Amino acid sequence: MTADHPATAAHEIRGYLTYTDHGDSPYWQWGKVIEAFNGGRKEINVDLDGERWVVSVGYQVGGLEPRPSDAVDGNLREYRVTAHGEEERKLPLLIQPRLDWSSKRRPQSVPSDLGLATNVKLEQCVNLDPDEIENLIPRMMSAIATKAGVDWHPDYLTGTPHEYSRCTQYERYLRANREYARKIVRSDGIFHRLFHLLADQEGSKIVFSADNRDVVGYNHQLQLPTRAVSEMFPDGTRHGMQLKHYHPEHVRKDEKTDDGELDPLYHPKLGALFKKGLNDGAHPWNEIDDLTQELEETLINVLEWAEIPTKGSGSFVSDWHFDANERSELDVALFDDPTPAVEASQESVLISTMTRLSNRDQDILEGVAMTDGGSTHVDELADETDWSTSTVYRALRKLGDLLENENGNVSFISQKIRDRVNELVDQLDETVEATTRIIEDTLQVDPRDLERKGRAWQNWLTRYGAELIRDGEQPTENAKIRVREILNTYKSVSYDNVGEVLEYGRISWIKAGRDPATFDDAIVVFDVGNGNTMSGKASRLIEQYAPG
Structure with a gap:
C-alpha cells in the first residue's frame, strides 16, 4: 500500500441526488423563485466564500404528468440552474419533482416506494468534487432565492441524499509532464499493451481510439468494460471505465505563455472515467468515496505500469484544480503490470508466422523492419522489394498478425515486434549465408x-x-x-x-x-x-x- 502520490482531481460528474427530508416542498418553492424572475434570468451574480459565480435560471416543460390534485395545466416544469464559477468550475442542475404518483401515473424511472421527494439532476458538473457538489447545491439555491426575494428554508436540499441517488458518470484526472506522458501513448505504451492483452476476451467490447491530430496523444481513449478491468486487477470485480490521455482542443505549442508564464495546458491530462454504459448500471451516490478510490488507484497503477514515477511531483504538472504537490489521503494498492503476457503472446505469433514465410513474405517483412521509424507506404515497399503492389497487398494479408495496414501505410503492430524482427533478420543474414x-x-x-x-x-x-x-x-x-x-x-x-x-x-x-x-x-x-x-x-x- 502507498499514499506517496499526488491526489487526483475531479473533472466531471453526472448523476442525480434525491432529497426526501422535506418531500416535494423544495420543488414547488423553487417554482416561486422562477416566477419572481419572470420565468428566468441570466447573469445573476452570487458570492460564496469569496468565489464569484455567474448563474442563469429558467425552466423547461418536462415529460411528467401532475397529480389530479396539482393545480398545473399540462406537464410539470423542470427548473434549470446553471452556475459558472472561477477557473472553469461549473454546476449545472435540473430540479425535478417526485410526487408519489399512483401506480397508474408513476413514471417507470421512479421507484414505487420513494414517496414525495425533490430530485436534483447533475447535468455535467465540472472541476467539483462530490462533497463540494452536495455542499454547493443548498447554498447556491438559497443565495439565488435571496436575490429573487423569495423565502427559502435553510434546510432544503441539505443532509444525506436518499439511497436511490446515483452517479452515472465520474472522471478523475492528474496532469502528467508531457515528456513522461509520451510513454503512455507510444506504439508500445501501456494503452496499446492493455488493448492487446484484453481485446480478444470473448463477450467483451473493448474500444481503443488514437487521435494524434495535432500532437501524439492528442486524444487517446481505451474503453474497458467491467470484465476487462477486473482482468487488470486481481482483487475482484471492478467497474468498467474509460482510460483517457488528452490535450485541450487547441494544443499548446510552447510550455510558456506569451507573458513568459508556465502554461499547464501544454501538458496532457490522464483520466479514468466511470460510465454507466460500461457497467450494469449507475453507481450508488452513498458509495461515491469507494468509486473515487478505485478511479485514483487505476490511474496510479497505469502510471506505474508505464514506468512513470508516481512518488513525488516530478512527473506531474499542477493546474488550477490538480495540485502536483498535494499528497493523496487515499492508500492505493499497487499491482503487477498485467501486460507481460502480451509480449509472450506476440512472440508466439512471431514464431508461428516466421516459420511459414515465403521469400516474398520475408522480403516484405524485412523491408518494413529496415525503414526509418518502422513505417512505410505500400508503393515504397513495392519499389524496395521489387515485388508488385498487388503482391505486396497479398503478403500483407498473410502478415496481418505482425503488420498493420492503414490506407496503404504499413507498420508493425508494436515496437516490440519490430525489434524482434530486426534481431531475427540479423540472425538470418548470418545463418542463411553459412x-x-x-x-x-x-x-x-x-x-x-x-x-x-x-x-x-x-x-x-x-x-x-x-x-x-x-x-x-x-x-x-x-x-x-x-x-x-x-x-x-x-x-x-x-x-x-x-x-x-x-x-x-x-x-x-x-x-x-x-x-x-x-x-x-x-x-x-x-x-x-x-x-x-x-x-x-x-x-x-x-x-x-x-x-x-
Whole structure:
C-alpha cells in the first residue's frame, strides 16, 4: 500500500441526488423563485466564500404528468440552474419533482416506494468534487432565492441524499509532464499493451481510439468494460471505465505563455472515467468515496505500469484544480503490470508466422523492419522489394498478425515486434549465408533446387536460432549444432522438450537430403538460460528426452 502520490482531481460528474427530508416542498418553492424572475434570468451574480459565480435560471416543460390534485395545466416544469464559477468550475442542475404518483401515473424511472421527494439532476458538473457538489447545491439555491426575494428554508436540499441517488458518470484526472506522458501513448505504451492483452476476451467490447491530430496523444481513449478491468486487477470485480490521455482542443505549442508564464495546458491530462454504459448500471451516490478510490488507484497503477514515477511531483504538472504537490489521503494498492503476457503472446505469433514465410513474405517483412521509424507506404515497399503492389497487398494479408495496414501505410503492430524482427533478420543474414554454403557443398545440387530441398532445414535453424558449425575439412565431419534461443518463448528450454526439438531437426535434416547418420552423431549444444548450456550426441538426446 502507498499514499506517496499526488491526489487526483475531479473533472466531471453526472448523476442525480434525491432529497426526501422535506418531500416535494423544495420543488414547488423553487417554482416561486422562477416566477419572481419572470420565468428566468441570466447573469445573476452570487458570492460564496469569496468565489464569484455567474448563474442563469429558467425552466423547461418536462415529460411528467401532475397529480389530479396539482393545480398545473399540462406537464410539470423542470427548473434549470446553471452556475459558472472561477477557473472553469461549473454546476449545472435540473430540479425535478417526485410526487408519489399512483401506480397508474408513476413514471417507470421512479421507484414505487420513494414517496414525495425533490430530485436534483447533475447535468455535467465540472472541476467539483462530490462533497463540494452536495455542499454547493443548498447554498447556491438559497443565495439565488435571496436575490429573487423569495423565502427559502435553510434546510432544503441539505443532509444525506436518499439511497436511490446515483452517479452515472465520474472522471478523475492528474496532469502528467508531457515528456513522461509520451510513454503512455507510444506504439508500445501501456494503452496499446492493455488493448492487446484484453481485446480478444470473448463477450467483451473493448474500444481503443488514437487521435494524434495535432500532437501524439492528442486524444487517446481505451474503453474497458467491467470484465476487462477486473482482468487488470486481481482483487475482484471492478467497474468498467474509460482510460483517457488528452490535450485541450487547441494544443499548446510552447510550455510558456506569451507573458513568459508556465502554461499547464501544454501538458496532457490522464483520466479514468466511470460510465454507466460500461457497467450494469449507475453507481450508488452513498458509495461515491469507494468509486473515487478505485478511479485514483487505476490511474496510479497505469502510471506505474508505464514506468512513470508516481512518488513525488516530478512527473506531474499542477493546474488550477490538480495540485502536483498535494499528497493523496487515499492508500492505493499497487499491482503487477498485467501486460507481460502480451509480449509472450506476440512472440508466439512471431514464431508461428516466421516459420511459414515465403521469400516474398520475408522480403516484405524485412523491408518494413529496415525503414526509418518502422513505417512505410505500400508503393515504397513495392519499389524496395521489387515485388508488385498487388503482391505486396497479398503478403500483407498473410502478415496481418505482425503488420498493420492503414490506407496503404504499413507498420508493425508494436515496437516490440519490430525489434524482434530486426534481431531475427540479423540472425538470418548470418545463418542463411553459412547454411547455404554448407548445403551447396554437401548436396552439390543445382542452386535452383536449393530452396526446395533446404527449406525444412532452414526453417528449423530459424525457429530455434540454431547454427551448424564446421569442425573438420568436410562440413559433415565432426558436426556440431549450436541452438541459441533468441525468442522469449524458447529462452528457457526445459529438458522435457529437448528431444522433441531435436527430432524435428533430424526430420528437417533428412528432408534437406542429408545423411541421417551425420545428424545422429552431431554434438548438440543447447543454451538453457542464465548462461548455462547442456550438450550431448543428438541421437542420445533424442532417445533420452523423447516426448512421452
